[in-house]
Amino acid sequence: MHDPAWEKELIDRLVDDATPVRRLWRPETRMLVWLAIVLPAVALPAARVLRDDVVQRLQTPGFLLEEAAMLGAAALLALAALRVAIPGRRAGTAVAVAAGAMLALVGILVCSQPVFMSWTPDVFLTIGWPCIWRAFAWTMVPWAVLIVAVRRAAPFGSRWTGTLVGAAAWGLTFVAIRLCCQTEELLHLGVFHVLPLVAGTLLSAALAPVLLERRT
Amino acid sequence: MACAQSGDREAYRAVLEDVGPLVLGWLRRWLADSPDLADVYQDTLVHLHRARHTYDPERPFEPWLFAIARHCAADHARRRRQRAWEILVDELPDRAAESDPDRHALADALQALPRPQREAFTMLKVEGLSVDAAAARAGVTPGALKVRAHRAYKALKAILGGSDGG
Numbered sequence: 001m002h003d004p005a006w007e008k009e010l011i012d013r014l015v016d017d018a019t020p021v022r023r024l025w026r027p028e029t030r031m032l033v034w035l036a037i038v039l040p041a042v043a044l045p046a047a048r049v050l051r052d053d054v055v056q057r058l059q060t061p062g063f064l065l066e067e068a069a070m071l072g073a074a075a076l077l078a079l080a081a082l083r084v085a086i087p088g089r090r091a092g093t094a095v096a097v098a099a100g101a102m103l104a105l106v107g108i109l110v111c112s113q114p115v116f117m118s119w120t121p122d123v124f125l126t127i128g129w130p131c132i133w134r135a136f137a138w139t140m141v142p143w144a145v146l147i148v149a150v151r152r153a154a155p156f157g158s159r160w161t162g163t164l165v166g167a168a169a170w171g172l173t174f175v176a177i178r179l180c181c182q183t184e185e186l187l188h189l190g191v192f193h194v195l196p197l198v199a200g201t202l203l204s205a206a207l208a209p210v211l212l213e214r215r216t
Numbered sequence: 217m218a219c220a221q222s223g224d225r226e227a228y229r230a231v232l233e234d235v236g237p238l239v240l241g242w243l244r245r246w247l248a249d250s251p252d253l254a255d256v257y258q259d260t261l262v263h264l265h266r267a268r269h270t271y272d273p274e275r276p277f278e279p280w281l282f283a284i285a286r287h288c289a290a291d292h293a294r295r296r297r298q299r300a301w302e303i304l305v306d307e308l309p310d311r312a313a314e315s316d317p318d319r320h321a322l323a324d325a326l327q328a329l330p331r332p333q334r335e336a337f338t339m340l341k342v343e344g345l346s347v348d349a350a351a352a353r354a355g356v357t358p359g360a361l362k363v364r365a366h367r368a369y370k371a372l373k374a375i376l377g378g379s380d381g382g
Contacts (some may be wrong), residue, residue, distance in 0.1 A: 010258060012233045014265045020223030021269035086270045087287070088279035154267035156287040 027082040027089075030149055034078055038142035038172065045138055046176040054179055067107040067113055073102035074171030081164035085153035085212075091164070110194060113186040128192035131181050133137050135173050135196045143169035143204065147211055155212045162208020166201035173197075218273035232261065238278075239285050246289045248349035252296070259288040293353060297338060325375040329368055336364035337372070 024030070055061045076099040080091035119127075146165045155161045174197055179195070220228035240253075241259050263284050271280050284339050326334055332354070339350035340361075351361040 006254070007236065007257075010261060011229060011236075013228045014232060014261060015225050017265065018220060018223060018228045018268075021221050023221055023272070024270055026272075083331050086272075086280075087267055088275075088281075089281035153270050154263070154284075156283070 020048045024086065024153060027079055027086070029074060030082050031079040034082075034142075034146055034149055035075060037147055038169075041141040041145075042138050042172060042176045045134075047181055048204070049134075049180045051180055051182045053182075057179075062087050063107055063178075065104055067178060069102040069105045069109075069179075070171055070175050073099050073106065074168050074175070076102070077168035078173060081146060081161055081168055082153070083152055084157060084164065085150045085155040085161055087154055087156065111186065113184055113189055119187075124188070124191075127183055128188055129158055131177055131192040132189075134180065134198055135177055135193070135200070136168070139169050139173040139200060142172050143200075151212055152201050155208075158208040159205050160214040161212060163201055163205040165208070166204025167197075169204070170197040170200040217271050217277060220316075221268060221271065222272075232264075232280070235264070235281055236261075239281070242282060242285055243289060245352065246286070247292075248352035251291060256288050256292045259292065260285045263288055296343070297335065321376055322372070325372050328375060329371055333364050333368035333371065336361050337368040340365050 007132060025033070050059065058067075076095050080095050080099065083089045083091055083095075143165065147168055150161055150165055174193060181188075183189075217227075217231050220231050236257075240257055243256055243260070246382055247256060264281065267284060271277070296372055326337065329337070335354060336350065339345045339353065340347065343350075347354070347358045351358040354361055354364075356364075
């Protein structure tokens with residue numbers, strides 16, 4: 001079953017191949033680097049289409065809290081993704097609890113928005129369509145950069161890692177889209193802001209086995 | 217390991233030789249008497265080699281090492297189940313055809329079982345593992361595995377008996 005000669009041969013081969021390697025930076029540092037790279041990538045297109053009342057809205061405590069909570073959750077989800085991609089590491093209870101609490105807070109604040117029943121379906125879709133395509137377009141860079149960063153480690157639980165990567169990238173885009181979308185209405189936010197986030201996260205989880213798993 | 221990351225080959229050799237017995241012992245507990253133990257052991261060492269840049273010298277070594285071994289063992293078990301399932305789907309309908317005109321009845325019936333029962337049945341009847349080995353792989357006691365297998369037999373009997381009668 002186990003052949004010592006064969007084991008020695010394998011070890012010799014691995015030792016021969018043992019060139020110096022560059023250690024990974026700490027996950028916290030890598031998360032900050034990710035933010036530093038992707039924030040401009042999302043902010044630049046968002047700055048061109050900011051809502052007219054963005055300054056006033058940012059002075060509203062509820063809106064500011066929602067944006068800060070989602071940005072914090074996205075950062076923590078990215079940190080969790082970078083951590084779980086390292087063998088033997090977990091996301092960490094504090095990170096999981098904090099991210100969950102922030103997402104719950106965002107959910108409560110979104111659900112507190114009023115509902116307009118007077119919209120016709122075509123008006124509803126016309127208003128929502130830009131939010132959808134912007135969300136998909138603006139998420140590509142944060143998602144791709146985080147996938148590359150996670151792949152640099154050794155992600156084993158690829159679906160879970162992919163879920164965290166997707167949630168982090170879409171969470172970041174959620175913040176930017178809210179700064180550009182004038183519509184403060186529950187159905188619109190649910191269908192055109194939250195639903196793409198959920199769908200994008202699931203898509204990321206589905207793609208993760210193909211993108212993250214390494215075969216020996 | 218920190219020296220090995222810097223390219224110190226003798227240190228790396230010492231690490232690999234030291235972890236060998238640890239990994240083998242751990243894999244024996246996980247895989248029991250699987251004939252593929254050597255393959256999984258090889259996978260683990262190769263994965264360790266490829267993931268050596270992810271080790272943080274400020275953190276304990278064992279959780280990192282055994283996470284790699286656990287992944288290799290789980291991946292191996294998954295691939296083995298997949299192969300067994302493909303064999304089952306390919307071969308069992310032919311056997312079933314002798315008595316059952318519905319060639320896919322057994323495969324369909326197995327698919328309908330809850331995953332723990334299907335795995336217990338597959339490990340015992342398709343892979344031919346012993347109860348102890350199957351229990352070790354499933355991470356349950358032999359008694360619990362027998363219960364799962366028994367439930368699988370009963371459910372298969374009920375499903376196939378129903379389809380025969382229909």
